[in-house]
Amino acid sequence: MSTTPSFESPQSEPAISVHDLRVSYGEREVLHGINFDVLPGETLVILGGSGSGKSTLLRTLVGLEKPSAGEILIKGQDLAKASSSQLDEIRKKIGMSFQGGALFGSMTVGENVALPLREHTHLEESTIEIIVRLKLEQVGLEGFEYYMPSQLSGGMKKRAALARALAMDPEIMFFDEPSAGLDPIIAAGIDELILHLKRAFRITIIVVTHELASAFLIADRMLLIDRGNVLALGTPQEMRSSTQPRVRQFLDRVPEPEIAGELDYLQMLTAERPSSKRTAEERG
Amino acid sequence: MEFVTQIGESTLNSLGYLGSLVSLGGRAAYYTVAGPLQGKPVLLKRAISQAMECGVRALPILSLITFFIGLILALQAAYELRRFGAMSAVATAVAISMSRELGPLVTAIVVIGRSGSAFAAEIGTMKVSEEIDALETMAISPIRFLVAPKFLAMMLMLPCLTIWANTMGILGGALFGVAKADFTFARYIRASIDSLFLHDITTGLLKSVMFGITIAAVGCLEGLSTGAGAEQVGRSTTRAVVMSIFLVIVVDLFFTALFFFAGNQ
Numbered sequence: 001m002s003t004t005p006s007f008e009s010p011q012s013e014p015a016i017s018v019h020d021l022r023v024s025y026g027e028r029e030v031l032h033g034i035n036f037d038v039l040p041g042e043t044l045v046i047l048g049g050s051g052s053g054k055s056t057l058l059r060t061l062v063g064l065e066k067p068s069a070g071e072i073l074i075k076g077q078d079l080a081k082a083s084s085s086q087l088d089e090i091r092k093k094i095g096m097s098f099q100g101g102a103l104f105g106s107m108t109v110g111e112n113v114a115l116p117l118r119e120h121t122h123l124e125e126s127t128i129e130i131i132v133r134l135k136l137e138q139v140g141l142e143g144f145e146y147y148m149p150s151q152l153s154g155g156m157k158k159r160a161a162l163a164r165a166l167a168m169d170p171e172i173m174f175f176d177e178p179s180a181g182l183d184p185i186i187a188a189g190i191d192e193l194i195l196h197l198k199r200a201f202r203i204t205i206i207v208v209t210h211e212l213a214s215a216f217l218i219a220d221r222m223l224l225i226d227r228g229n230v231l232a233l234g235t236p237q238e239m240r241s242s243t244q245p246r247v248r249q250f251l252d253r254v255p256e257p258e259i260a261g262e263l264d265y266l267q268m269l270t271a272e273r274p275s276s277k278r279t280a281e282e283r284g
Numbered sequence: 285m286e287f288v289t290q291i292g293e294s295t296l297n298s299l300g301y302l303g304s305l306v307s308l309g310g311r312a313a314y315y316t317v318a319g320p321l322q323g324k325p326v327l328l329k330r331a332i333s334q335a336m337e338c339g340v341r342a343l344p345i346l347s348l349i350t351f352f353i354g355l356i357l358a359l360q361a362a363y364e365l366r367r368f369g370a371m372s373a374v375a376t377a378v379a380i381s382m383s384r385e386l387g388p389l390v391t392a393i394v395v396i397g398r399s400g401s402a403f404a405a406e407i408g409t410m411k412v413s414e415e416i417d418a419l420e421t422m423a424i425s426p427i428r429f430l431v432a433p434k435f436l437a438m439m440l441m442l443p444c445l446t447i448w449a450n451t452m453g454i455l456g457g458a459l460f461g462v463a464k465a466d467f468t469f470a471r472y473i474r475a476s477i478d479s480l481f482l483h484d485i486t487t488g489l490l491k492s493v494m495f496g497i498t499i500a501a502v503g504c505l506e507g508l509s510t511g512a513g514a515e516q517v518g519r520s521t522t523r524a525v526v527m528s529i530f531l532v533i534v535v536d537l538f539f540t541a542l543f544f545f546a547g548n549q
Contacts, residue, residue: 102418
């Protein structure tokens with residue numbers, strides 16, 4: 001399967017453009033100036049370890065966290081400066097698939113998928129029913145309209161949530177850990193779905209994950225986040241051939257030096273680590 | 285000095301909490317009143333199902349409790365009135381204390397236990413499982429979708445439940461009146477109705493509307509401010525019950541004093 005982007009045209013306006021994005025929780029800054037662009041139709045995979053700030057980045061991109069500085073342009077509109085009604089307009093163009101699905105437990109699967117349509121469109125009830133059936137079919141859940149989310153397995157919940165996110169035909173889809181907590185076969189199925197969305201509908205896709213295999217499979221480009229900074233940005237090939245030590249450490253799954261041995265640990269405490277020094281400089 | 289700082293801090297915290305409650309109430313009111321003008325009608329279907337849940341389904345337990353409260357009031361009143369040979373005043377005592385004070389208050393406390401806690405638990409669980417975030421990314425305001433229907437349901441149901449509670453309390457008193465105080469049932473009811481002025485009932489109902497707003501605001505705010513993790517839902521639920529009971533008593537005191545000084549009633 002080829003992962004080279006075949007659509008890139010230099011003059012096309014990026015679907016998402018992030019400039020010097022900083023996000024803080026209280027006093028603590030977790031993202032220290034992130035820059036990247038996502039082109040229309042491109043699939044960008046955001047990689048990073050636990051606590052690297054990748055989930056915060058995703059939450060900020062969909063407007064769930066307010067950045068403390070910088071701008072996020074989605075289709076040319078700045079998310080950070082948008083009024084709440086402008087934000088709603090932007091959000092109608094995006095879909096988000098949450099880690100646990102986040103289906104509404106009090107509604108059936110069909111009602112979950114129909115909710116954005118009922119809220120934002122004036123479609124006839126019969127039309128909505130047809131769209132719901134189509135969307136569920138798209139994710140391989142035909143016939144599950146009347147099930148409650150609690151009756152579905154983890155993988156089915158994710159598929160149903162994906163159907164809900166696709167209900168409004170979004171131009172940009174965000175995925176938070178799409179394969180977390182799923183067995184390899186189901187996870188591969190979700191990857192297939194993402195690839196299908198990309199090929200069939202040319203949706204711009206942003207995926208946050210720490211599953212390397214799935215990342216290399218679906219990505220056009222990858223963004224590696226480490227301790228709130230962009231460590232590397234490039235195509236899967238570029239990432240594979242990268243010689244940057246932290247990139248290699250992440251891709252080769254080398255454990256943090258803490259676990260290596262007492263002596264190393266002592267050395268690590270006394271020696272200056274380049275990454276922590278850099279963060280300290282940045283914070284002033 | 286530290287003591288003073290602590291007092292200052294907790295005062296600021298309390299004011300901050302009240303501020304959040306008022307702001308939440310304001311936003312819920314905005315979506316109920318102004319929302320429909322902008323083509324975002326309040327979700328009546330959801331409000332009705334909330335009203336069923338927190339109103340109609342509360343009737344059996346509320347009836348039982350307020351019937352007993354009426355009976356207890358009659359017994360306590362009779363304990364003192366018996367010495368003056370004024371057993372006929374039992375009906376008046378029960379009717380007035382039920383409709384002015386205990387009807388609204390006991391109703392509020394039953395509703396806090398059933399619905400205030402449920403609001404916090406429901407919204408808290410949705411917060412923990414990212415359902416609130418999901419609403420927001422779908423451009424659906426959680427305030428309009430979840431909070432406003434609960435406010436509407438509570439504001440409408442609490443007065444209705446209070447009227448029911450008053451009636452059941454008077455019936456409870458009637459049981460004692462008929463059994464022990466030489467009333468016939470019809471005379472007891474007549475005496476109760478005669479002893480009540482309209483403002484006895486309306487002040488009680490006005491208070492119950494305020495109680496409904498308070499309970500909805502605290503339950504929803506505690507739910508929305510639930511932190512990460514399932515055990516936080518339990519904490520929010522407990523806090524919702526304790527804070528609601530406290531604030532309902534404060535609101536009760538405020539309005540009772542207001543009616544007293546405003547009208548000398």
